[in-house]
Amino acid sequence: MIGIDLIKTSRMDHLIERFGEKALLKFLSENEIKLVKNNKTAAGFWAVKEAVSKALGVGIGSQCSFHDILISKTAKGAPKIKLSEKITQEFNVKNASISITHDGEYAIAVAAIEVT
Incomplete structure (x- = not known):
């Protein structure tokens, strides 16, 4: 299953300007927040979580929350995810x-989920 998401980074700028770190805590764990270098990184993380939930076929909601999807980095700095049990x-x-990419004012993420 594949999911994709696109977010305009200015949307994340406005969210953080308005709510500060509380905005990040809405969709990121404390460990994920430590990985955020700037608002573009945060936008990419948002896109990842949306893409994963879309790949699962449910979107973010009662069946899959932002906090069911945890982002970390490999030793070489590539993003990876761990899903809740x-x-x-x-x-x-x-x-x-x-996979996450940024171009201009956009962050894009793609998720591939293999099921049994």
């Missing part, structure tokens, strides 16, 4: 991979 079991997830 609830999501892994409910959707029979075998493997998941992501």
Whole structure:
């Protein structure tokens, strides 16, 4: 299953200007916030979580929350995700991979989910 999301980075700028770190806590864990270098990074992380939820076929909501999807980095700095046990079991997830890119005012993420 594949999901994709696009976000205009100015949307993240406005969210953070208005709510500060509370905005980040809405969709990121404290460890994820430590990885955020700037608002463009935060926008990319938002896009990842949206793309993953779309790949699962449910979107962000009661079946899959932002906090069911955890972003980290490999030793070489590439983004990777870990899904909550609830999501892994409910959707029979075998493997998941992501990619994030930024271009101008946009952040784009793609997620590929392999199920059993």
